[in-house]
Amino acid sequence: MQTFVAPMFSIDEGSLPSEIIGVSPLARIYYGQTEAGPRVIDGVLELPVHMVTDGTAGFIETWHATGNVTVVIRGSVAVAHDGQQLVCAGFVPRHGRWADAIRQAYAQGIALADELGYANIFRMWNMIGHINETNQDGLEVYRDFCVGRAEAFDVRKMIDGVPSATGIGSRGDGISFYFLATRSGRITNLENPNQVPAFEYPDDYGPRPPSFARASTIDGADKLFISGTASILGHRTMHVGNIEKQLETTRDNLQALLRASEDDERGWQLEHVKVYVRHSRDLETVRRFVEQNLPTPTPPVYMNVAICRSDLLVEIEGVAR
Numbered sequence: 470m471q472t473f474v475a476p477m478f479s480i481d482e483g484s485l486p487s488e489i490i491g492v493s494p495l496a497r498i499y500y501g502q503t504e505a506g507p508r509v510i511d512g513v514l515e516l517p518v519h520m521v522t523d524g525t526a527g528f529i530e531t532w533h534a535t536g537n538v539t540v541v542i543r544g545s546v547a548v549a550h551d552g553q554q555l556v557c558a559g560f561v562p563r564h565g566r567w568a569d570a571i572r573q574a575y576a577q578g579i580a581l582a583d584e585l586g587y588a589n590i591f592r593m594w595n596m597i598g599h600i601n602e603t604n605q606d607g608l609e610v611y612r613d614f615c616v617g618r619a620e621a622f623d624v625r626k627m628i629d630g631v632p633s634a635t636g637i638g639s640r641g642d643g644i645s646f647y648f649l650a651t652r653s654g655r656i657t658n659l660e661n662p663n664q665v666p667a668f669e670y671p672d673d674y675g676p677r678p679p680s681f682a683r684a685s686t687i688d689g690a691d692k693l694f695i696s697g698t699a700s701i702l703g704h705r706t707m708h709v710g711n712i713e714k715q716l717e718t719t720r721d722n723l724q725a726l727l728r729a730s731e732d733d734e735r736g737w738q739l740e741h742v743k744v745y746v747r748h749s750r751d752l753e754t755v756r757r758f759v760e761q762n763l764p765t766p767t768p769p770v771y772m773n774v775a776i777c778r779s780d781l782l783v784e785i786e787g788v789a790r
């Protein structure tokens with residue numbers, strides 16, 4: 470019988486992180502100043518994502534393995550797995566239209582994860598260059614991306630829902646993504662009672678709604694993975710142009726998710742947050758607010774990037790335990 474071990478990660482600024490003794494990591498995501506396809510260096514899956522500018526420090530997000538790691542590359546995606554958990558990383562270079570290329574890359578990753586026996590995809594990150602610009606048909610790049618991702622998830626949605634996610638601007642030109650899956654842990658998704666589920670947004674926000682859940686837990690794992698969360702109530706952006714108010718609504722939405730678990734006794738506590746800020750002039754305000762309102766045992770990381778809706782000024786994701 471397999472026991473499930475919670476996915477563990479660490480964040481290290483600048484230098485290489487210390488690894489868990491004796492086990493090489495599952496994957497390293499380099500949050501830095503370049504973007505490229507997934508690569509394997511010394512047997513470790515790496516994905517460089519362009520999320521950092523001069524004003525903010527880069528960091529390496531390491532996903533720790535629980536046993537021997539196998540890496541498989543197929544087409545534009547690569548996966549690393551250890552018998553219990555899997556990381557899939559992909560990169561799609563700039564296109565005039567995105568949907569087909571995104572559907573193909575995602576479908577390839579999902580198929581590979583399925584084949585290897587990691588059917589439970591519970592968390593994904595999508596870092597999208599030129600996210601608020603339009604494609605060659607005049608459709609916003611984010612909306613174009615959402616079409617391809619939705620098509621790739623169409624088959625799976627009927628089985629076990631969509632994963633929690635971040636869909637955010639990058640400083641690059643292409644679209645970088647990675648997702649996490651488990652072999653044995655059953656996934657439970659949570660929604661925020663104050664927000665329309667993203668996969669049910671009306672078509673004012675694009676031809677296909679964004680395919681993601683607000684938060685996910687995994688049976689046996691002591692973690693709550695919270696999606697990118699912003700100043701949205703119902704399906705509408707609140708407090709356009711007001712960073713302080715957007716921060717308050719974002720905090721309230723995060724807190725609603727920490728309380729949304731049916732397991733009332735549980736009492737989730739935020740362990741780590743990643744913070745995305747549209748305008749560099751808001752960085753200090755955001756830092757102060759996050760320190761006072763969303764304290765975590767590990768320091769938050771801040772990125773100055775665009776956000777999927779052009780009226781959103783800030784977005785915050787988290788992991789709780």
Ligand code: 3EB
Nearest residue numbers: 634635636679681697699777
């Ligand atoms: C929102 O709540 C804000 O497309 O994967 C947050 C998290 C957002 C993930 C995604 C988008 C995504 O709709 C935007």
